[in-house]
Amino acid sequence: MMMHKRNEGPQRTCVGCMRRDSQSRMLRIAAQANSLTLDEDRRMPGRGAYLHHNNGCITDFVHRRIRELRSLRRKPSFDERQKLAELIHARLDSSAALK
Ligand SMILES: [Zn+2]
Numbered sequence: 001m002m003m004h005k006r007n008e009g010p011q012r013t014c015v016g017c018m019r020r021d022s023q024s025r026m027l028r029i030a031a032q033a034n035s036l037t038l039d040e041d042r043r044m045p046g047r048g049a050y051l052h053h054n055n056g057c058i059t060d061f062v063h064r065r066i067r068e069l070r071s072l073r074r075k076p077s078f079d080e081r082q083k084l085a086e087l088i089h090a091r092l093d094s095s096a097a098l099k
Contacts, residue, residue: 012050015069016057026050029084031072036084038091047072053092058085 008022015029029036029051030044039048049071051057062085068075076084 013071014052014057015049015066015071016051016060016064021052023050026052027088029072031074031076034080036072036076036080038084038087040091051088053088058088061085 008024010023011020012023012026013020014026027050028039028042028044029049030039031047031049037044042048049069051061062078062081066075
């Protein structure tokens, strides 16, 4: 378990485990008209949510019975969430980000 350190920039709530953590340890998800996408450069306009880069949080986010996400102002469907998870896995499988 990692100790909580200060001075790591803004804190955000992970939509997988729902814990607050440094934004730098999370991926940004951007809400588009009818889908969710991975905002790798964190520059997409509009609403965004944050998710840790680990399989546990990604899986929790897909399978959680969610209410509306305040950060996105809507409730993404299971399909939208599953597609996002596939997108994240496709991008990250080749990197060392997944632990
Ligand atoms: Zn998390």
